[in-house]
Amino acid sequence: MKILIVDDEPLILRGLMKIVEEAAPPGTEVRAANNVSEALVVMQAYMPDVTVTDLNMPERNGFELIEEAREGGLCDQFIILTGYEDFDYVRRALRVGVVDYLLKPIDKSEIANLLAKIAEDLPPDSDSEYTVHAKRILLYMEGHYMQDLSLEHLADLMNLHPHYISRLFKKETGDNFVNHLNTLRIREAQKLLKACWHLPVNVVGQRVGFENKHYFTKVFKKYTGITPGAYREDGVTESTDGGDSC
Structure with a gap:
């Protein structure tokens, strides 16, 4: 499985990378991007199975990343991360069809279970x-x-x-x-x-x-x-x- 993590704060991004690498199923490849523009470039070559993205980023936010990635056929499974416990975010995330909505700081066992489920649903790729x-x-x-x-x-x-x-x-x-x-x-x-x-x-x-x-x-x-x-x-x-x- 291939995972892309997107967050504009370097310290948080490194922390997320560490947690996801430890929680993801064996054989998972994890890459990172600091903003929406960088994420879209990475996606072109990487084609992640799932993207874990922060919502609140400067210039363009996580919802805009989801929209552009789906329009370009670059990724269609997203896990939303945000530090804002706001029902409006939850409602909008559900409306755009994200896999799940997680609040920071993320729980390692929670994301481990979520990634395991996603991996099980992926088809073989021989x-x-x-x-x-x-x-x-x-x-x-x-x-x-x-x-x-x-x-x-x-x-x-x-x-x-x-x-x-x-x-x-x-x-x-x-x-x-x-x-x-x-x-x-x-x-x-x-x-x-x-x-x-x-x-x-x-x-x-x-x-x-x-x-x-x-x-x-x-x-x-x-x-x-x-x-x-x-x-x-x-x-x-x-x-x-x-x-x-x-």
């Missing part, structure tokens, strides 16, 4: 299993990229844990789920923009899975460097007959 599951998921995405896809949807469909799919994508494609899906959608949008001149840009976006025209334009520009309209203008000399493929 290379052969990764390959089989990767082929199934990538093939499904090729045929259903235009639908409302998410890690949770794929997890339910494939009977796998969302985090397992996150790790699978990183291992097999070198990318995360969101980037892979967007790349696939933009590739198909490029084909439609050049082959089907009569289709409005917003319809092209809808056909590849983007319901919102502005979001489609934003993502398209991020991945290609130009807007869908500009890309279409560049391909004006290509097929514009609006045939069966449109």
Whole structure:
């Protein structure tokens, strides 16, 4: 199991590292980050199974870390740590679906039991299993990229844990789920923009899975460097007959 601990106070972070290393199941790897920005960088390469994060940090807090990490498919299991015994924090933590909410100072036996439970729920990760599951998921995405896809949807469909799919994508494609899906959608949008001149840009976006025209334009520009309209203008000399493929 791989654990990431995030806290902006160095002394507390070292203490948390020591406690977690002693409490975690054998073979667990533990890494640390001092803030949200550093944590997100570490996650890109490390892909932790669970992140233990403080809530109250300068610039960006623990809730923002959870949101960005999940959007990027970097981690989907979080344990919240805070020194504030405030029901509003508890309520918000539960609303974003954290594994648990612990008050500082943490109890070693409590976190040991929690980490043991998380470890038991993690699926095996042999290379052969990764390959089989990767082929199934990538093939499904090729045929259903235009639908409302998410890690949770794929997890339910494939009977796998969302985090397992996150790790699978990183291992097999070198990318995360969101980037892979967007790349696939933009590739198909490029084909439609050049082959089907009569289709409005917003319809092209809808056909590849983007319901919102502005979001489609934003993502398209991020991945290609130009807007869908500009890309279409560049391909004006290509097929514009609006045939069966449109």
